[in-house]
Amino acid sequence: xxxxxxxxxxxxxxxxxxxxxxxxxxxxxxxxxxxxxxxxxxxxxxxxxxxxxxxxxxxxxxxxxxxxxxxxxxxxxxxxxxxxxxxxxxxxxxxxxxxxxxxxxxxxxxxxxxxxxxxxxxxxxxxxxxxxxxxxxxxxxxxxxxxxxxxxxxxxxxxxxxxxxxxxxxxxxxxxxxxxxxxxxxxxxxxxxxxxxxxxxxxxxxxxxxxxxxxxxxxxxxxxxxxxxxxxxxxxxxxxxxxxxxxxxxxxxxxxxxxxxxxxxxxxxxxxxxxxxxxxxxxxxxxxxxxxxxxxxxxxxxxxxxxxxxxxxxxxxxxxxxxxxxxxxxxxxxxxxxxxxxxxxxxxxxxxxxxxxxxxxxxxxxxxxxxxxxxxxxxxxxxxxxxxxxxxxxxxxxxxxxxxxxxxxxxxxxxxxxxxxxxxxxxxxxxxxxxxxxxxxxxxxxxxxxxxxxxxxxxxxxxxxxxxxxxx
Amino acid sequence: xxxxxxxxxxxxxxxxxxxxxxxxxxxxxxxxxxxxxxxxxxxxxxxxxxxxxxxxxxxxxxxxxxxxxxxxxxxxxxxxxxxxxxxxxxxxxxxxxxxxxxxxx
Numbered sequence: 001x002x003x004x005x006x007x008x009x010x011x012x013x014x015x016x017x018x019x020x021x022x023x024x025x026x027x028x029x030x031x032x033x034x035x036x037x038x039x040x041x042x043x044x045x046x047x048x049x050x051x052x053x054x055x056x057x058x059x060x061x062x063x064x065x066x067x068x069x070x071x072x073x074x075x076x077x078x079x080x081x082x083x084x085x086x087x088x089x090x091x092x093x094x095x096x097x098x099x100x101x102x103x104x105x106x107x108x109x110x111x112x113x114x115x116x117x118x119x120x121x122x123x124x125x126x127x128x129x130x131x132x133x134x135x136x137x138x139x140x141x142x143x144x145x146x147x148x149x150x151x152x153x154x155x156x157x158x159x160x161x162x163x164x165x166x167x168x169x170x171x172x173x174x175x176x177x178x179x180x181x182x183x184x185x186x187x188x189x190x191x192x193x194x195x196x197x198x199x200x201x202x203x204x205x206x207x208x209x210x211x212x213x214x215x216x217x218x219x220x221x222x223x224x225x226x227x228x229x230x231x232x233x234x235x236x237x238x239x240x241x242x243x244x245x246x247x248x249x250x251x252x253x254x255x256x257x258x259x260x261x262x263x264x265x266x267x268x269x270x271x272x273x274x275x276x277x278x279x280x281x282x283x284x285x286x287x288x289x290x291x292x293x294x295x296x297x298x299x300x301x302x303x304x305x306x307x308x309x310x311x312x313x314x315x316x317x318x319x320x321x322x323x324x325x326x327x328x329x330x331x332x333x334x335x336x337x338x339x340x341x342x343x344x345x346x347x348x349x350x351x352x353x354x355x356x357x358x359x360x361x362x363x364x365x366x367x368x369x370x371x372x373x374x375x376x377x378x379x380x381x382x383x384x385x386x387x388x389x390x391x392x393x394x395x396x397x398x399x400x401x402x403x404x405x406x407x408x409x410x411x412x413x414x415x416x417x418x419x420x421x422x423x424x425x426x427x428x429x430x431x432x433x434x435x436x437x438x439x440x441x442x443x444x445x446x447x448x449x450x451x452x453x454x455x456x457x458x459x460x461x462x463x464x465x466x467x468x469x470x471x472x
Numbered sequence: 473x474x475x476x477x478x479x480x481x482x483x484x485x486x487x488x489x490x491x492x493x494x495x496x497x498x499x500x501x502x503x504x505x506x507x508x509x510x511x512x513x514x515x516x517x518x519x520x521x522x523x524x525x526x527x528x529x530x531x532x533x534x535x536x537x538x539x540x541x542x543x544x545x546x547x548x549x550x551x552x553x554x555x556x557x558x559x560x561x562x563x564x565x566x567x568x569x570x571x572x573x574x575x576x577x
Contacts, residue, residue, distance in 0.1 A: 076547070101518055245523060251490070252497060256517055
């Protein structure tokens with residue numbers, strides 16, 4: 001397109017700032033992949049973004065050589081977004097991080113959707129190429145927005161897992177409708193605005209129905225996928241305005257996000273297809289008969305016995321899960337660890353890569369409570385050391401210690417690597433109730449002879465346990 | 473048809489090159505990330521795609537004064553885009569701050 005050449009000739013400083021912006025995004029992503037440089041990487045990308053935003057406001061000129069106006073509106077919007085965004089991001093509790101990421105991702109998707117809407121309204125007879133970009137940007141932005149909102153609702157418990165019978169057929173039909181109508185609009189077979197808005201509606205519906213049946217345990221994967229969708233939507237904006245920084249930023253996130261999604265699936269030993277189509281939530285019928293099977297009684301243990309057992313152990317391993325996060329018990333957990341260490345007990349943490357709601361969730365949470373880095377063992381190391389552990393304390397984790405993943409091929413989580421807690425002498429499981437975990441499946445571990453159950457809210461139980469231990 | 477495609481390729485050569493190279497770069501740049509950093513990386517990438525805000529700013533800045541619909545939608549788009557950018561970077565920083573803290577000990 002000639003516009004690209006025009007852009008080249010318009011303002012060298014704007015282009016230079018875009019180039020710097022693109023480089024900071026690349027460096028940022030690179031540095032974010034290493035623990036030592038991650039924070040700096042994030043900062044660098046933020047600086048590049050700020051630069052690109054402000055040079056756009058002041059230096060951008062369209063192909064008629066006109067600069068931007070409506071500065072009042074632009075700055076008002078920037079201030080509102082900054083204040084609200086900062087407050088939301090600062091106030092959110094560590095446990096709610098995944099939801100927050102999903103919410104912000106949805107905002108980006110909605111932004112892309114709105115851009116397409118305005119462009120469509122503003123240009124009565126766009127060229128087919130431009131129209132295609134507008135429509136594609138809108139579809140992807142809308143799917144990302146609607147899907148992220150559902151993911152957000154699911155993670156904070158506002159929306160329950162729900163499967164619609166024949167859902168996949170309906171979804172496929174909606175997807176077909178989106179493609180068909182888009183072809184009509186882009187191909188110039190209809191100039192009817194209603195068709196354009198029908199595409200918008202169907203895309204939103206698709207986003208909702210696409211995420212709805214996917215189980216909560218898989219939500220991180222879905223958010224990561226939607227994240228890369230929004231990246232692609234942003235890249236379409238780059239095509240629309242011949243804007244190199246939108247293009248590089250968007251595509252980088254699109255491809256890096258896709259790889260990250262695949263890496264996350266690998267951590268759970270599953271394929272992306274399996275997550276999206278054969279999702280946990282999609283087969284309640286299959287889980288039903290196996291799940292309702294009577295498995296005998298679980299053995300309960302008292303606080304006092306737990307305290308004694310732990311105080312006289314040599315090695316204790318704590319396995320945190322989402323229950324710990326929900327109860328906000330990370331600080332109390334650290335206290336328990338300190339009390340035990342004072343008594344000469346060797347304490348470590350066994351961290352499953354997908355414990356909690358997102359990969360790395362537990363690391364973030366325990367880091368918040370100042371748990372020393374060396375005490376956090378990754379799954380392989382934890383399993384290697386498990387044989388010498390006297391007491392394993394499972395705090396609100398469930399699926400990541402479910403033996404069915406190893407020995408029940410019919411289980412939906414079969415094949416997922418787990419923490420092999422049964423190699424230890426005693427297993428104490430703290431849970432609020434006997435309810436199954438996020439994957440919605442029974443855990444036979446609770447009924448095994450080595451296992452004792454310690455019911456109650458993780459924080460409350462840990463507090464009581466700490467005071468009990470001080471008396472032992 | 474083929475001629476049209478060739479013409480499209482010809483006129484968009486720069487953009488297509490950027491797209492292809494960016495795809496490979498994106499894959500290359502993060503392919504060795506440890507599982508611990510999955511969440512912050514996702515969050516950081518989330519902030520970066522907030523670059524879509526630049527499109528929103530352009531749309532907003534080009535809207536005609538009388539075009540209330542475009543002004544309102546554009547305003548909304550800039551607000552949402554800013555939320556994505558600022559919220560994304562701040563949340564990521566908060567996550568990483570915690571990783572930093574434990575390193576010192």
